[in-house]
Amino acid sequence: MNAPMVEMRGVTASYGASQALFGVDLTLPEGGALALMGRNGMGKSTTLKTLCGLLRPSDGRIRFAGSEITGLPAHRIARRGLGLVPEGRRCFTPLTVAENLTATARPGPWDLDRVASLFPRLAERWDQRAASLSGGEQQMLAIGRALMTNPRLLVLDEATEGLAPVVRREIWAAVAQLRAQGGLSLILVDKSLRELRQVADGAVILARGKTVWAGDMGDLTSEGAARWLGV
Template sequence: MSLLEVKGVQTFYGASQALFGVSLDVRQGEVVALMGRNGMGKTTTIRSILGLNRPRAGTVRFAGREIAGMRPHRIARLGVGLVPEGRRCFPNLTVLENLLAAARRGAWTLDKVVELFPRLGERRAQYARTLSGGEQQMLAIGRALMTNPALLILDEATEGLAPVIRADIWTAIRRLKAEGQSILVVDKTLAELLPVADRCFVLEKGATVFAGTPAMLTPELQDRYLGV
């Protein structure tokens, strides 16, 4: 049984249709890659899952429950944690305050987040606005983990980060996978994304055009759907 199941979702911005039938699913303990060129509907799909955009057609089920049209805060409380594109840490709160603001009971505690990202422990008293982009991304992931989500969604997991920081983020994602965390991840660095993904879904023009394992995503398909 899938933890998250999206079927035939159609989403609009006013009169303009953005999604034309997106389908994907994430099973318990899986890392699933959501892929596609810029502007093909990845972020709108995530927004539709999270209730930030209400689908006009299709279904979104989480843990067996229909959540399409549900308010975003209710979806979050059901166990969906988001690391948004652009990080969106609270700039005028410290690292510690950012983490504690999201805390819910569960396996992910402050100590465990700091173990995953030691740099956050070193900078716990700093304001988020003073952190580097990579440190802010670590903080955004840590904040999402502090909600103890059943499903973690990362939108543009390593975009714009220095190679050494990207490596730290992918190391953390591999650890989360090893611990059984279900993850839906958007990222453009195929060399790092495909080895950690169990399955992939590719979007083109707001619709799912590929679903399968990384091994099935041949160089020809990568060039067709993901090439510049």
């Protein structure tokens, strides 16, 4: 049996004197898709920062692709195959679309042609500066930029937040396409339970910085969603 792509056990973390995580447990099988959910301020983004090496955990263990990564800096974790699409997109706005994508490129199956196939809008704007793109196009660029690193795990933090419905549908269609193609593990943070149910195998729900529910997405009842998510 393959080792899990991600395993977090008893992870705690703080911002200075303020503790944010109080015991996060999370497991993502290789090739799986996991929804990381919870109300606002419950620790989702902090969990991702800790996983990606942007915040050092104060306790607990984190393993990625079978190796211990607890406390490693972000650049070393990224080189092992973790691609992050951060909340807020954070494109290199002075650079063109093509320059944004090539800036992060690493050898592998994801190249400009494949990103263009996933997001045809970007192919129409290769020479435009990222600053001139719409919010939805910048989000597509952020996803394409992460894919150009040829990751084993793609982490999407609120990838559809604040976007128009038509663009949200395009993003979710792209995520579904990534799932159908296989070979890539996914962690998804989003508020749309309906769309998450369509692409995620499993779910972890956080409350006050701690894992309060974990299991198959199909086992998350409407009562559980109402209790922990308010939906």
